[in-house]
Amino acid sequence: xxxxxxxxxxxxxxxxxxxxxxxxxxxxxxxxxxxxxxxxxxxxxxxxxxxxxxxxxxxxxxxxxxxxxxxxxxxxxxxxxxxxxxxxxxxxxxxxxxxxxxxxxxxxxxxxxxxxxxxxxxxxxxxxxxxxxxxxxxxxxxxxxxxxxxxxxxxxxxxxxxxxxxxxxxxxxxxxxxxxxxxxxxxxxxxxxxxxxxxxxxxxxxxxxxxxxxxxxxxxxxxxxxxxxxxxxxxxxxxxxxxxxxxxxxxxxxxxxxxxxxxxxxxxxxxxxxxxxxxxxxxxxxxxxxxxxxxxxxxxxxxxxxxxxxxxxxxxxxxxxxxxxxxxxxxxxxxxxxxxxxxxxxxxxxxxxxxxxxxxxxxxxxxxxxxxxxxxxxxxxxxxxxxxxxxxxxxxxxxxxxxxxxxxxxxxxxxxx
Ligand code: EPU
Numbered sequence: 001x002x003x004x005x006x007x008x009x010x011x012x013x014x015x016x017x018x019x020x021x022x023x024x025x026x027x028x029x030x031x032x033x034x035x036x037x038x039x040x041x042x043x044x045x046x047x048x049x050x051x052x053x054x055x056x057x058x059x060x061x062x063x064x065x066x067x068x069x070x071x072x073x074x075x076x077x078x079x080x081x082x083x084x085x086x087x088x089x090x091x092x093x094x095x096x097x098x099x100x101x102x103x104x105x106x107x108x109x110x111x112x113x114x115x116x117x118x119x120x121x122x123x124x125x126x127x128x129x130x131x132x133x134x135x136x137x138x139x140x141x142x143x144x145x146x147x148x149x150x151x152x153x154x155x156x157x158x159x160x161x162x163x164x165x166x167x168x169x170x171x172x173x174x175x176x177x178x179x180x181x182x183x184x185x186x187x188x189x190x191x192x193x194x195x196x197x198x199x200x201x202x203x204x205x206x207x208x209x210x211x212x213x214x215x216x217x218x219x220x221x222x223x224x225x226x227x228x229x230x231x232x233x234x235x236x237x238x239x240x241x242x243x244x245x246x247x248x249x250x251x252x253x254x255x256x257x258x259x260x261x262x263x264x265x266x267x268x269x270x271x272x273x274x275x276x277x278x279x280x281x282x283x284x285x286x287x288x289x290x291x292x293x294x295x296x297x298x299x300x301x302x303x304x305x306x307x308x309x310x311x312x313x314x315x316x317x318x319x320x321x322x323x324x325x326x327x328x329x330x331x332x333x334x335x336x337x338x339x340x341x342x343x344x345x346x347x348x349x350x351x352x353x354x355x356x357x358x359x360x361x362x363x364x365x366x367x368x369x370x371x372x373x374x375x376x377x378x379x380x381x382x383x384x385x386x387x388x389x390x391x392x393x394x395x396x397x398x399x400x401x402x403x404x405x406x407x408x409x410x411x412x413x414x415x416x417x
Contacts, residue, residue, distance in 0.1 A: 001389055001390060001391050001393060001416070001417050002378065002381075002389070002390040002393050002404070002414060002415070002416055002417075011248075011409040011410055012247070012248055012249060013248065013249045013250075013251060014236055014248060014249075014250055014251070014406055014409075014410065015251045015252060016228045016229055016232050016233045016236070016250060016251065016252040016253060016254070017040075017042045017044075017066075017228065017229055017232060017400075017401035017402070018040040018041055018042040018066060018226035018227070018228060018229060018401070019042070019186075019187055019190075019226060019227055019228065019229035019230070019231070019232075020042060020044055020046055020047070020229065020398075020399040021160070021185075021187045021229075021231075022186070022187035022190040022191070022226045022227050022229075023038075023041050023042055023047055023226045024046060024047070024050055024090040024093065025090070025093055025161075025164045025165075025168065025187070025191050026038055026190065026191060026194055026224055026226055027041070027047070027050055027051070027054070027068065027070075028050075028090070028093035028094060028097060028168065029093075029097075029168050029171075029191065029194060029195070029222075030068075030070055030222055030224070031054065031057075031059065031070070031072055031075070031094075031097045031101075032097060032100070032101075032172065032218050032222070033072065033198075033218065033219065033220060033221055033222040034071070034072055034073055034220045034221065035069070035070070035071055035072075035220065035221045035222075036069065036070045036072075036221065036222040036223070036224075037067065037068070037069050037222075037223045037224075038067070038068045038069075038070075038223075038224050038225065038226060039066065039067055039224070039225040039226070040066050040225050040226040040227075040228070041063070041066050041067070041068045041226050042066070042226070042229070042401040043063075043066065043401050043402070044397065044398060044399055044400065044401050045394060045397045045398035045399070046088060046090070046398045046399060047063075049084060049087060049088050049398075050088060050090060051063060051068075052081065052084055053080070053081055053084045053085055053088070053091065053094075054070070056079050056080055056081035056084070057075050057076065057077065057079065057080055058074045058075050058076045058079060059071065059072050059074075059075050060072075060073075060074070075101065077098055077101075077102045077104070077105075080107070082107060082108055085107050085108055085110075086108045086110070088110070089110040089118065089161070090161070091107060091108075091110055092110055092120055092123055092141075092161065092165060093161075093164070093165060093168060094107065095107070095123070095127065095141065095143065095165070095169075096127075096165060096168045096169035097168070099127075099132060099143055099145075099147075099169075100147075100169075100172070103144065103145065103146060104142075104143065104144045105141070105142065105143050105144075106140060106141070106142040107140070107141055108139055108140060108141070109139045109140070109141055114330055114333065114334070114369055114370040114373075115328040115330045115331045115333075115370050116328040116329045116330040116331065117329070117330075118328075120141075120162075122156070122157065122159060122162050123161075123162055123165050124136065124141065126154050126162075126165075126166055126169070127143055127169070129152060129154065130147045130148060130152065130169060130170070130173070131145065131146065131147045131148030131150075132144065132145045132146070132147065133145040147169075147173050148175070149173070149174040149175045150175050151175045151176040151177070151178075152170075152175065152176075152177055152178070153177075153178040153180065154166055154177070154178070154179050154180065155179075155180045155181045156179050156180070156181050156182045156183060157181050158181055158182070158183050158208070158298045159183060160183040160185050160187070160188060162183075163179060163182045163183040163188055163210070164183075164187075164188055164191055166179050167179070167188070167191055167192065167195070167202070167210065167212065168191070170212050171195050171200050171202070171212055172200075172214070172217070172218045173212075173214060174214045175214060176211065176212070176213050176214070177211070177212040178209060178210075178211050178212075179209070179210040179211075179212075180208070180209055181208055182204070182208045182209065182210040183208075183298060183299065184204060184208060184299055185298075185299040186227055186230060186254065186257045186299070187227065189204065190226065190227045192204060192210070193224075194222070194224040197222070197223065197224060198218065198219055198222050199215065199216055199219060200212065200215065200216075201213040201214075201215045227254065228252035228253075228254050229254075230253075230254040230257040230258050230303075231303060231305045231306060231372075232400060232401075233250055233252070233253040233254055233258060233280065234258055234261050234303070234306045234309070235306065235309050235375055235379075235400075236248070236250050236282070237250065237258075237261075237262075237265060237270065237272060237280065237282050238306075238309045238310060238312065238313050238379060239379055239382065239407075239410070240282040240283075240284065240410075241265070241270040241271075241272075241282060241283075241284065241285045241286065241289070241313060242284075242285075242286050242312070242313060242316060242379065242382065242383050243284050243286070243382070243410075243411075244284060244286070245284060246283065246284055247281055247282060247283045247284065248281070248282055248410065249275065249279050249280070249281050250279065250280040250281075250282065251277075251278070251279050252278055253278055253279060253280035254278065255274055255278055255280055257299075257300075258280075259300060260297070260300055260301050260302045260303075261302055261303060261306055261310075264292060264294055264302060264310070267290075267292045268289055268290055268291075268292045268313065268314070268317055269285060269288045269289055269290045270282070270285045270289070270313070271283040271285045286316055286383075289313065289314075289316050289317040289318065289358070290317055290318055290319060291314065291317040291318060291319030291320055291321040291355075292314070292317070292321055293321065293322040293323075293324070294307070294310060294321075294322070294323055294324065295324040295326060296324070296325050296326050296327055297326060297327075298327075304325060304326075304327045304328060304331060305372050306372075307323060307325055307331060307372070308331070308334060308372040308373045308375070308376035309372065309375055309376045309379055310323075311323055311335070311345075311353075311355060311376060312376050312379045312380050312383075313379075314355040315343045315344075315345075315355055315358070315359050315361060315380075316358055316359075316383065317355075317358060318357065318358055319357065320354055320355070320356055320357070321354065321355040322352065322353075322354055322355075323352065323353045323354075323355065324351060324352050325351050325352070325353075326351065329350045329351065330350070331370075331372075332347055332350065332351070332352075332353050333369065334369035334370065334373035334376070335347055335353055337366055337367055337369055337373070337377075338366060338373075338376070338377060338380060340362075340364040340365075340366055341361045341362050341363070341364050341366065341380055341384060341388075342359070342360075342361065342362040343355070343359045343361055343380075344356035344357060344359050360385060361380050361383055361384040361385065362384060362385055362386075363381070363384045363385055363386030363387055363388045364384070364388060364389075365388075365389040365390075365391065366380075366381075366388070366389070366390055366391070367390070367391045367392045368390060368391065368392040368393060368394075368395040368396055369392075369395075370395055371395050371396060371398050371399045371400075372399075374390070374392065374393070374395045374396035375396055375400060375403070377390050378390060378396070378403070378407070378414070382411060393416065404416055
């Protein structure tokens with residue numbers, strides 16, 4: 001559990017860590033190679049869980065600081081920890097790797113979660129289209145066989161993990177692969193860049209078409225780096241817009257990836273400056289915030305992963321704000337939990353909510369609903385009128401590296417009990 005109360009600033013800078021959603025597909029992709037090195041890997045719950053799964057495959061893992069090295073020489077499918085795979089959605093990235101290395105895969109379906117059902121039907125469909133035999137049953141995904149070497153064309157419907165999985169599955173497959181309506185989130189591009197560095201021929205076009213042309217067998221070694229996390233960066237923008245101290249500088253902010261979010265910040269009268277060297281200066285803007293409407297979207301639109309923290313910003317804005325969550329049918333549910341803090345919100349339907357007027361938030365004990373809602377509750381606690389208690393902190397620790405330490409330097413009054 002976390003306790004929070006009024007802030008006291010000890011530092012003026014924060015440095016953004018590696019991105020969760022970029023790290024996980026890169027870690028999975030590294031299993032193609034005998035030896036791999038990944039830099040800037042965040043030390044977060046989801047990475048540790050994924051590494052435990054990978055170790056259960058007999059892979060030798062060394063995670064020192066933010067550098068991860070893996071040796072897959074003794075990899076074996078027989079010891080795979082199936083219970084852990086159920087806990088983490090990105091277990092589906094193991095499907096193409098295990099199929100390619102062992103000619104078979106049999107793992108539990110990843111479940112739904114607090115933000116929505118999150119089916120993987122398209123992933124399944126595409127593995128069939130690649131030529132594998134689908135023998136799935138009950139809640140088990142089972143494929144066997146070998147890929148076809150013909151050229152194939154797939155439509156990814158802008159789904160992020162699905163686009164990533166199809167890149168991973170096809171990168172070393174003889175034949176041409178065209179992924180239409182591909183997601184082009186920064187972490188997808190990070191994955192493409194990783195494979196390009198190993199010699200793969202992958203191109204991305206402005207109209208969301210990714211083309212993979214087979215050029216070579218996979219090499220023995222890989223070396224990559226995880227991009228910094230634009231979602232963490234946007235979260236710190238909101239923290240500071242609501243703080244009572246003058247400003248902070250956010251380093252490795254990935255300002256270019258945050259354009260839609262920063263436009264909305266400006267519209268809400270959050271004051272920020274683009275300093276040189278990917279540093280973002282954010283000024284305390286709490287007194288002047290104005291209501292706005294936001295709608296989440298695929299990249300480069302407003303990221304769904306910043307919707308929950310942004311909702312807290314809107315509680316301190318004059319007027320009525322509107323939130324339209326397009327992607328996930330459950331991602332507004334956490335608003336019910338935070339009603340305990342006496343803010344004024346109306347959930348219109350699973351995808352839309354209104355936030356009314358500038359409201360002083362009342363301290364309370366609240367539970368982290370999911371990763372992003374959990375961090376939103378920390379922000380709410382920071383601006384509430386007393387000590388706030390947050391439970392289920394492990395949700396937050398799944399995706400934010402050393403969040404308590406970083407906030408502790410900016411605001412001294414946060415601790416885990
Ligand atoms: N979809 C299907 N069938 C499929 C695949 C997707 O119907 O086979 C639909 C589902 O409704 C699904 C939606 O498309 O919910 C979006 O799917 P997508 O693949 O884009 O998203 P995701 O894999 O569920 C990833 C991130 C999310 C992030 C979204 C949107 C990872 C591990 N997860 O989720 O991150 O919100 O993309 O950008 O990369 C988070 O970090 O808190 C988080 C939830």
